[in-house]
Amino acid sequence: MLTRKQQELLLFIHERMKESGVPPSFDEMKDALDLASKSGIHRLITALEERGFIRRLPNRARALEVIKLPEAYSASLQPKRGFSPSVIQGSLGAQPAASPARSAANTDNNSVSVPVMGRIAAGVPISAIQNNTHDISVPLEMVGPGDHYALEVRGDSMIEAGILDGDTVVIRTTNSANPGEIIVALVDDEEATLKRFRRKGASIALEAANPAYETRIFGPDRVKIQGKLVGLIRRYH
Numbered sequence: 001m002l003t004r005k006q007q008e009l010l011l012f013i014h015e016r017m018k019e020s021g022v023p024p025s026f027d028e029m030k031d032a033l034d035l036a037s038k039s040g041i042h043r044l045i046t047a048l049e050e051r052g053f054i055r056r057l058p059n060r061a062r063a064l065e066v067i068k069l070p071e072a073y074s075a076s077l078q079p080k081r082g083f084s085p086s087v088i089q090g091s092l093g094a095q096p097a098a099s100p101a102r103s104a105a106n107t108d109n110n111s112v113s114v115p116v117m118g119r120i121a122a123g124v125p126i127s128a129i130q131n132n133t134h135d136i137s138v139p140l141e142m143v144g145p146g147d148h149y150a151l152e153v154r155g156d157s158m159i160e161a162g163i164l165d166g167d168t169v170v171i172r173t174t175n176s177a178n179p180g181e182i183i184v185a186l187v188d189d190e191e192a193t194l195k196r197f198r199r200k201g202a203s204i205a206l207e208a209a210n211p212a213y214e215t216r217i218f219g220p221d222r223v224k225i226q227g228k229l230v231g232l233i234r235r236y237h
Helices: 004-020 026-032 038-050 071-077
Strands: 054-056 064-066 111-121 129-139 148-154 168-172 182-187 191-200 203-207 216-218 223-233
Touching: 004 026, 004 038, 004 064, 026 038, 038 054, 111 168, 111 191, 129 148, 129 223, 148 223, 191 223
Parallel strands: 111 148
Antiparallel strands: 054 064, 111 129, 148 168, 168 223, 182 191, 182 223, 191 203, 203 216
């Protein structure tokens, strides 16, 4: 998974190294991404390193090595396969490809294969959505029409809605929701979280289902709906 800013920074570093053989400075990265301070670049660099996209070389100033590029970048050079919800690739205006939930029905016609796209926070928002890790079989009646993907839940903020840490939620891709529906929300184009959708006047409220967490209020331009909950899968060990 890469957020939009993480992907922009990775591609900027990659293109600069192709041109000059030298990574850009932190000031150049800050200006290229239109960030207010270099602390934001430090966070993005750390996130890229943790996800295995870059490597910082020790004892050398401005020493960065690009290990791999996001699938969304290389996909432009080859035929696309599978399904990519827009938040996964960070291309927030893009339309998702055809859903495997519509095309990968099992032979018994009672279930469909849905891609698990990583983890989602049911707690404090985290940059946690990743690329397709594996597929799961979902009952056909759970998904209905449209494009779908699944996310593994981390956190306890939705426990009173019956969503527990370790559950897998099935999400229908949409950019709109009705008040009271549980959605995948992208905050400030960076942080993804699973919360109940409410409106507070002109603002958007992301409401937890756990009294230990406060409802978070955002301006409408800060929240993008990436899908809404349609089902839940729980494994017992």
